[in-house]
Amino acid sequence: MQWDQVVVYYLLYSLSGLGILLTLIHLLYRRRSAISITAWLLLLIIAPYFFVIIYFLFGIRKRSFNKEKSPLSMHMQKRGTPSVHDIDTLLRSHGIPPSTGDNEFKLYINGVEAYTALFEAIQAAQHSISLSTYVLKNDSVTAELFDLLIKKSQAGVEVRILTDAFGSIGIYLWKRSVKRLAEAGIHLSFFMPLLNLPFQNRLNLRYHRKIYLIDDKVLFSGGMNLAKEYMGPEYTQARWMDLLYRCEGSVVDYYTDIFESDWSYVEEERVEKRVHKHSADRGSCMLQVVPSGPDVSSDALLEAMIYGMHKASKRIWIVTPYFVPDEFILEALQIAYHRGVDIKLITPKESDHLMVNLVRSSYIRELQEWGVDVAFYEGAILHAKAILFDDDAVMLGSVNLDNRSLLLNYEVMSIAYSKKEIHQMDVWMKELLEHSSSDFKPAGKIRRIFENLMRIFALQL
Numbered sequence: 001m002q003w004d005q006v007v008v009y010y011l012l013y014s015l016s017g018l019g020i021l022l023t024l025i026h027l028l029y030r031r032r033s034a035i036s037i038t039a040w041l042l043l044l045i046i047a048p049y050f051f052v053i054i055y056f057l058f059g060i061r062k063r064s065f066n067k068e069k070s071p072l073s074m075h076m077q078k079r080g081t082p083s084v085h086d087i088d089t090l091l092r093s094h095g096i097p098p099s100t101g102d103n104e105f106k107l108y109i110n111g112v113e114a115y116t117a118l119f120e121a122i123q124a125a126q127h128s129i130s131l132s133t134y135v136l137k138n139d140s141v142t143a144e145l146f147d148l149l150i151k152k153s154q155a156g157v158e159v160r161i162l163t164d165a166f167g168s169i170g171i172y173l174w175k176r177s178v179k180r181l182a183e184a185g186i187h188l189s190f191f192m193p194l195l196n197l198p199f200q201n202r203l204n205l206r207y208h209r210k211i212y213l214i215d216d217k218v219l220f221s222g223g224m225n226l227a228k229e230y231m232g233p234e235y236t237q238a239r240w241m242d243l244l245y246r247c248e249g250s251v252v253d254y255y256t257d258i259f260e261s262d263w264s265y266v267e268e269e270r271v272e273k274r275v276h277k278h279s280a281d282r283g284s285c286m287l288q289v290v291p292s293g294p295d296v297s298s299d300a301l302l303e304a305m306i307y308g309m310h311k312a313s314k315r316i317w318i319v320t321p322y323f324v325p326d327e328f329i330l331e332a333l334q335i336a337y338h339r340g341v342d343i344k345l346i347t348p349k350e351s352d353h354l355m356v357n358l359v360r361s362s363y364i365r366e367l368q369e370w371g372v373d374v375a376f377y378e379g380a381i382l383h384a385k386a387i388l389f390d391d392d393a394v395m396l397g398s399v400n401l402d403n404r405s406l407l408l409n410y411e412v413m414s415i416a417y418s419k420k421e422i423h424q425m426d427v428w429m430k431e432l433l434e435h436s437s438s439d440f441k442p443a444g445k446i447r448r449i450f451e452n453l454m455r456i457f458a459l460q461l
Contacts, residue, residue, distance in 0.1 A: 069265040072295040074257040084286055084417045085393055086311060087304050091415075094300035096290055099417060103249030104283030107424050109384075114224055114244040115141070115231035121214045121246070122148055128158040130213040130259050134167035134206070134398075135225035138177045141232045150184040162263055164207040165190040167225070189266045191410075205294050208398050208409040211259045219247045219255045221414065223385050223398055230383070241432075242383040243396060249282040251414070254289040258412060261295065286417040292399065293410035301399065301413060302406045306332050308389040315342040317388040317429050321381065323347050323360045324402035330363065337370050346375045346432050348382040356402075362451040364440065375436035382432070386425060393417050394425045 074097050081101050083089040088099050108114040122129055122145075129152060136142065153159045161181070165172045172190055181188050191207035212220035222244040224230040229240050247255075263269070292301040309316055309332035316336055323345060325333070337343050345367060351357045364374055386396040397413035399405045416422060443451060 069295045070261070071297055072258065072261050072291055072293075074254050074289070074291075081286075087308050087389075087393055087415065088288055088417065090307055091288065091290060091300055091304055094298045094303070096288070096300055097254055099286050099288035099415070100250035101284060101286045101418075102282060103247055103251045103285040103287045105285040105287065105416065105418075105421055106246045107421070107428075108222075108244045108246070109241075109428055111224075111231040111239045111242070112233065112235055114220075114242075115233055117246055118212060118220050118231070118244070119145070119148060121218050121220070122152065125152055125157050125214045127215045128160075128213070130160045130162075130211070130216075130256075130263070131226070132162040132207070132209055132211045132259055132262060133226045134164045134208045134210065135227050136161065136163040136168040136171060137227040138171050138174075139228045141228040142226055144233075145226060146178070146181060149186055150180065153184045153186050159186040160263060161186065161188045162191060162207070162259070162266060163188070163226075165192055165194045166206055167208075169194070187267075189263070191262070191266055204408055206404075206409050207262070208405065209258070209262070209291075209412045210398050211255050211412065213252070213256060213259055216256050217248060217252060219252045220244055221247070221255065221397060221412065223383055238380055240381045240383045241377065241379055243386065245396070245414070247285075247287065247414075249285075249287075251287045251289055255412070258289075258291050262410070265295075284418065285421055288415045288417070289412065290395075290397075290415060291410075291412045292406070293408075295410065299407065301411070302328075304415075305329065305387065305395065305406075308387070308393065308395075309333060309336050312336055312341050312389045313339075314390040315344070315388065317342075317344045317346070318401060319346045319382070319384050319386045319429060319432065320401040321348055321351060321383050321385070322353070322356050322400040322402045322405075323363055324356065325363060326403055326406070329401070330366070333367070333372070334370060337372055342373075343367075344373045344375060344429075344433070346377060346382070346429060346436060349376040349378055349437075350381070352381050352383075358451065359454045361443070362455055365443065365448075365451070368440065373438070374440065375433050375438060376440065377432055377436045379435055386429070388422070388425055388429065391419070391422055391426075394422050396425070 081099060083092065084099055084101075092098055106117075108117060129149065149159050149161075163171075168190070171178050172194065178188060192205065210221050210224065214220075223242045224244040229238075230242050231244070232239065290301045290304065292299070306328050309329070316333070333343055345364070347360075347364075351360065367374055384396075385399055385401075386394060387401075388394045394416050395413050396416070397411070399411045399413050405411055416425075
């Protein structure tokens with residue numbers, strides 16, 4: 001070997017070692033849980049050079065960059081009511097706006113009804129249509145949506161669409177497929193573009209919020225993205241089971257604040273204080289809006305979820321497509337079960353992600369070993385997200401019960417405290433249970449070892 005080759009190898013080896021050392025320093029400098037630190041250390045031991053790159057691309061949560069999203073601010077000086085629940089009180093202490101009781105709320109559990117309601121609202125728009133979603137596809141359903149949006153834009157309605165670049169990777173990479181939107185004056189923007197330089201971006205922090213605003217007066221939100229898997233004009237057996245809800249009232253103001261903050265970040269525009277246009281006393285539903293993600297300084301939603309589990313005295317019913325809980329949620333569920341609380345987990349028979357199927361198995365078996373009821377929905381993929389605490393509160397929106405949703409993604413949930421809406425969710429969850437089974441394929445010794453080993457990757461999913 002020539003001396004110059006020795007020098008090159010030595011330099012590469014030294015730089016690699018320096019990279020690993022800097023990664024370890026950064027890992028320990030950031031305040032993390034012991035489990036998170038242990039997981040990353042193990043990954044760095046297994047494949048140090050590979051996971052150094054993965055760490056800086058995907059392992060950092062709330063961090064500062066030159067182009068960082070400003071902390072989310074929602075107007076607090078409106079129609080706050082006395083706290084109606086301990087979860088409400090906890091969230092207020094984090095700066096989350098209080099619950100308001102003047103809202104109209106309608107739940108859609110059917111993709112056809114959701115499609116009809118959303119399209120009718122868009123058709124009736126007079127001034128503005130603001131849509132944000134994780135998945136936006138170019139398919140038969142969105143073709144009809146694009147036609148309608150183009151028609152409204154040509155009629156003078158302001159139309160804006162914000163979608164995640166990774167979740168909508170098809171149209172992100174093939175923008176020609178939606179060229180007609182731009183030609184009609186519709187503004188389509190991608191959150192966290194994938195082709196930016198890696199260290200000027202945050203590839204791990206995806207935009208998972210679903211906010212569909214009409215004239216800043218009518219809101220649709222929930223778990224449904226804009227694609228035929230979620231909604232459409234006709235029933236199909238393959239369509240995923242999901243939730244969408246329609247609101248009017250004070251709650252729309254808060255969703256408007258969230259959308260405007262997200263839009264101004266992507267478009268690098270100053271946040272303009274928009275006039276809130278809701279009509280007072282649209283209904284009597286008590287609702288609270290809870291955003292989470294890198295633009296929220298605390299983990300208020302996670303705290304509220306864990307607190308709700310500890311406080312529940314009757315039941316905790318969970319609907320989620322991805323059950324990969326952290327240690328605190330798992331411990332809260334275990335304590336609740338030993339207190340005699342009725343715990344039910346309703347999850348799809350098969351997830352749409354192979355890795356999630358593998359990782360969730362260990363957690364599900366642990367619940368079953370305690371004696372918890374785990375129901376596997378037998379229909380199409382169950383994509384809805386909801387948690388029912390006793391008969392007092394229900395969370396629903398975009399958040400899955402996994403580390404990515406709770407700690408990494410930009411998300412938003414609504415919490416309903418009104419009896420009518422809680423009863424609706426109770427009826428819906430019981431319908432899911434009727435179409436579910438408790439069968440779960442037993443694991444052999446080798447599979448059990450593999451499933452438990454996959455927990456190492458749970459924090460990174």
